[in-house]
Amino acid sequence: MDVLEFDDVVIGFGKGGKTLAGVLGRAGRRVAVVEQSEQMYGGTCINIGCVPTKALVYAAHLGHDGDDAAHYTDSIAQKDALTAKLRAANFTMLDSVDTITVITARAEFVGPKRVRLSAGTDERELTAERFYLNTGSLPAVPDIPGASEGGRVLSPRIHTSTELISESNLPGRLVIVGGGYIAYEFASMYAAFGSEVTVVDRSPIPLKHEDRDVAAAVASALTGDGVRFLQGARVTGVAESGETGVPAHDGALAPALVGVATASGPITIEADAVLLALGRSPATAGLGLDKAGVETDGRGAVVVDERLRTTAPDVWALGDVNGGPQHTYVSLDDHRIVLSQVAGGPERTTADRRTIPTTTFVTPPMSRVGLTEGDARAQADEHGWDVGVASKEVAKIAAMPRPKIVRDPRGLIKLVVDRKTEAVLGATLFCVDSQEIVNLVSFAMDHGLPYTALRDRMYTHPSSAEALNEVLGAIV
Ligand SMILES: Cc1cc2nc3c(=O)[nH]c(=O)nc-3n(C[C@H](O)[C@H](O)[C@H](O)COP(=O)(O)OP(=O)(O)OC[C@H]3O[C@@H](n4cnc5c(N)ncnc54)[C@H](O)[C@@H]3O)c2cc1C
Numbered sequence: 001m002d003v004l005e006f007d008d009v010v011i012g013f014g015k016g017g018k019t020l021a022g023v024l025g026r027a028g029r030r031v032a033v034v035e036q037s038e039q040m041y042g043g044t045c046i047n048i049g050c051v052p053t054k055a056l057v058y059a060a061h062l063g064h065d066g067d068d069a070a071h072y073t074d075s076i077a078q079k080d081a082l083t084a085k086l087r088a089a090n091f092t093m094l095d096s097v098d099t100i101t102v103i104t105a106r107a108e109f110v111g112p113k114r115v116r117l118s119a120g121t122d123e124r125e126l127t128a129e130r131f132y133l134n135t136g137s138l139p140a141v142p143d144i145p146g147a148s149e150g151g152r153v154l155s156p157r158i159h160t161s162t163e164l165i166s167e168s169n170l171p172g173r174l175v176i177v178g179g180g181y182i183a184y185e186f187a188s189m190y191a192a193f194g195s196e197v198t199v200v201d202r203s204p205i206p207l208k209h210e211d212r213d214v215a216a217a218v219a220s221a222l223t224g225d226g227v228r229f230l231q232g233a234r235v236t237g238v239a240e241s242g243e244t245g246v247p248a249h250d251g252a253l254a255p256a257l258v259g260v261a262t263a264s265g266p267i268t269i270e271a272d273a274v275l276l277a278l279g280r281s282p283a284t285a286g287l288g289l290d291k292a293g294v295e296t297d298g299r300g301a302v303v304v305d306e307r308l309r310t311t312a313p314d315v316w317a318l319g320d321v322n323g324g325p326q327h328t329y330v331s332l333d334d335h336r337i338v339l340s341q342v343a344g345g346p347e348r349t350t351a352d353r354r355t356i357p358t359t360t361f362v363t364p365p366m367s368r369v370g371l372t373e374g375d376a377r378a379q380a381d382e383h384g385w386d387v388g389v390a391s392k393e394v395a396k397i398a399a400m401p402r403p404k405i406v407r408d409p410r411g412l413i414k415l416v417v418d419r420k421t422e423a424v425l426g427a428t429l430f431c432v433d434s435q436e437i438v439n440l441v442s443f444a445m446d447h448g449l450p451y452t453a454l455r456d457r458m459y460t461h462p463s464s465a466e467a468l469n470e471v472l473g474a475i476v
């Protein structure tokens with residue numbers, strides 16, 4: 001059998017891995033990037049994650065002449081064209097570097113620093129000085145009677161996010177199971193496309209990690225857009241309606257009958273599609289990690305230290321596979337941590353990350369950094385904080401005309417500070433452009449700027465950041 005030799009091997013073409021490969025390859029090291037599917041060059045984000053979903057969020061709000069179904073079909077085709085372009089650009093970005101080899105095969109360790117590559121019946125092995133695991137995560141598919149078993153869905157009506165955004169027919173009635181990022185983003189997006197959306201969330205309250213006023217504002221905006229929320233509800237099973245004589249909705253497939261246990265008793269919902277949005281698990285199965293001496297935890301995540309070193313020498317893990325927060329920018333930041341060890345420069349660790357801002361791309365987007373008001377008050381005694389809060393409904397912020405200009409003045413902006421030290425403790429921004437403003441607040445927090453610095457800055461106008469002038473002027 002052929003044994004290929006490299007300096008560095010990245011397994012998985014994800015954000016952190018591809019960026020690391022590019023830097024090492026351009027520095028002259030012989031690098032292999034092993035990716036199991038040519039449809040995944042560039043990883044989850046550009047193919048089936050952030051980019052296609054945000055392109056669809058955008059498309060959902062565009063005006064259109066035809067009917068909703070046709071607009072959706074066009075939007076899926078445009079999204080596919082965009083991801084194809086990005087995929088090709090990602091491949092070229094690495095393939096064009098002389099010292100980088102992109103290998104399309106599935107990788108599995110057969111021993112320390114030794115990997116078997118399988119592509120169809122073709123098998124090869126490779127060895128290298130250093131390995132970087134960047135295999136991402138896969139949707140969790142728990143057993144639900146009639147819907148899923150052994151990690152597989154049982155009917156073409158049942159989808160994870162990956163399949164749903166590959167379907168070019170708009171589901172008339174969509175049931176979403178879950179209450180996290182994907183559930184909220186898809187609920188908001190499909191309602192805007194014209195689907196009748198029901199979210200089945202096991203949590204008794206929506207967005208349980210947010211302050212109640214924020215959660216209420218988000219839920220009310222989505223409800224206003226037509227989303228129905230069933231809280232404290234559980235899907236008990238899914239049946240094909242064909243079996244019970246209910247006629248097919250779109251001719252091709254009979255709708256599914258989704259059994260849901262709610263606080264007020266069992267109900268059945270007819271659905272043309274069911275989305276399982278129940279989290280994603282680190283993709284470590286079948287990687288042969290035990291043979292390489294790489295340990296995993298109870299969730300299947302690769303165990304790493306704050307330098308992202310695994311339990312095996314010269315093996316690092318970046319991105320979703322190491323069990324950290326599942327965001328593309330975290331994977332990208334992981335590459336900086338690894339690079340600081342293998343290419344020199346100031347050392348960096350996960351402990352250097354002070355804040356990790358997030359955005360849930362509902363409409364308008366909801367972003368958060370740092371603590372909620374509830375968490376800040378709960379920790380106030382321990383840290384000696386004198387918690388101050390400023391909270392304003394977006395429609396009532398006089399010095400922030402931008403949401404009115406773009407015709408979406410919904411939402412709430414809330415900042416939490418320590419009045420003693422003037423430190424910013426957290427911000428929740430549920431408003432137009434919040435995915436941008438949150439980075440400004442996060443920057444201030446990371447660099448220990450007082451909230452007055454954000455309050456008294458000159459901002460461009462009309463922008464959304466200028467809301468900080470007025471909202472932070474109202475700390476109580
Ligand atoms: C629907 C959806 C929307 C999202 N939206 C956002 C968002 O708006 N913003 C955000 O920051 N994050 C978002 N995320 C999360 C984000 O996409 C992930 O956190 C990020 O892409 C993880 O990147 P990664 O570097 O860990 O690896 P990935 O990009 O997941 O890449 C891993 C690669 O490894 C390959 N692979 C796996 N096993 C093997 C093997 N044995 N051999 C060879 N190759 C292998 C896979 O095919 C894959 O291409 C979203 C995720 C989803 C699913």
Ligand SMILES: NC(=O)c1ccc[n+]([C@@H]2O[C@H](COP(=O)([O-])OP(=O)(O)OC[C@H]3O[C@@H](n4cnc5c(N)ncnc54)[C@H](O)[C@@H]3O)[C@@H](O)[C@H]2O)c1
Nearest residue numbers: 142178179180181182183202277278279280326359360361
């Ligand atoms: N904008 C973004 O940054 C973005 C967008 C989409 C996805 N993502 C990432 O992708 C990952 C996956 O998203 P997600 O929404 O699937 O996960 P999530 O962890 O955000 O939410 C999972 C939801 O499923 C529920 N759940 C889990 N198991 C369940 C079960 N057996 N029965 C009923 N409910 C169950 C949880 O209570 C939770 O509400 C997230 O970790 C997120 O970081 C990020």
